[in-house]
Amino acid sequence: MQRLAPLxxxxxxxxxxSTAKPLDPPGGGxxxxxxTDVAPAAPTVIANPGEQMIYRISLHGIDVAEFTVSIGAATxxxxxxxxxxxxxxxxxxxxxxxxxxDDTLATWIDPTTGKPVAFRAKEMASAxxxxxxxxNVAFAPGKFQVKVLRDGQPLDEEQQxxxxxxxxxxxxxxxxxxxxxxxxxxxVDVMRSRTAWRVDFTIGDHEGVTTALGDLQxxxxxxxxxxILRSGEIDPDSDRRRFSMWISDDxxxxxxxxxxxxxYGDIRMDLVDYRAE
Numbered sequence: 001m002q003r004l005a006p007l008x009x010x011x012x013x014x015x016x017x018s019t020a021k022p023l024d025p026p027g028g029g030x031x032x033x034x035x036t037d038v039a040p041a042a043p044t045v046i047a048n049p050g051e052q053m054i055y056r057i058s059l060h061g062i063d064v065a066e067f068t069v070s071i072g073a074a075t076x077x078x079x080x081x082x083x084x085x086x087x088x089x090x091x092x093x094x095x096x097x098x099x100x101x102d103d104t105l106a107t108w109i110d111p112t113t114g115k116p117v118a119f120r121a122k123e124m125a126s127a128x129x130x131x132x133x134x135x136n137v138a139f140a141p142g143k144f145q146v147k148v149l150r151d152g153q154p155l156d157e158e159q160q161x162x163x164x165x166x167x168x169x170x171x172x173x174x175x176x177x178x179x180x181x182x183x184x185x186x187x188v189d190v191m192r193s194r195t196a197w198r199v200d201f202t203i204g205d206h207e208g209v210t211t212a213l214g215d216l217q218x219x220x221x222x223x224x225x226x227x228i229l230r231s232g233e234i235d236p237d238s239d240r241r242r243f244s245m246w247i248s249d250d251x252x253x254x255x256x257x258x259x260x261x262x263x264y265g266d267i268r269m270d271l272v273d274y275r276a277e
């Protein structure tokens with residue numbers, strides 16, 4: 001079976017499950033290109049301290065994982081104000097029989113712009129290994145260092161990007177605040193652990209969605225992602241991953257459903273619990 005974590009990425013959320021220990025920020029600080037590059041003129045950063053969103057991930061109606069998004073209290077990183085956002089993915093008992101997944105991604109975002117300042121991932125290195133891989137990134141415009149520690153062995157590389165850069169958790173914050181007309185497009189580059197992806201987004205229609213929390217009105221966002229090389233160019237060997245996500249059409253702007261289209265069928269991630277302080 002294809003590894004769960006990349007499939008979660010195709011849903012643009014990658015870390016499912018029970019509450020994980022918060023990751024420390026990097027450095028020990030406290031606390032396809034077909035779309036038009038468009039960003040909100042006045043970005044709305046929707047990341048409320050104390051928010052928690054819990055999702056069920058399923059394939060062909062079978063639960064394969066639980067995914068949790070948690071937003072922490074405002075703090076500082078290297079003297080700059082930030083908001084920590086963390087995702088945690090845990091495989092279901094059934095999937096654990098084949099391969100255990102216990103992955104955590106964390107980002108520290110600028111509360112004014114929603115852009116990520118730093119990113120950290122801690123996860124299983126591969127489907128064939130129980131080794132733990134850690135990735136640390138301190139973002140900078142155009143290029144930055146990707147520091148990887150895999151089974152005790154360091155690997156540092158420079159990543160170049162051509163669009164606004166996000167990681168998976170901060171990408172969710174961006175989409176929550178991106179409220180524009182249907183048909184509006186944008187292209188961004190996204191770090192998913194140690195790998196970067198180019199993601200084209202298009203805002204879709206308003207649609208009704210039935211969830212565990214009731215019937216909701218939502219806005220659909222369609223996306224397609226392709227892996228990029230360290231040079232910032234598209235990887236010619238990468239497959240393209242198509243997905244759709246639905247954001248509640250209300251003041252909370254909560255992601256309520258994500259669907260990734262894969263060779264194994266559609267993988268769904270459905271909101272089952274939402275808590276806000």
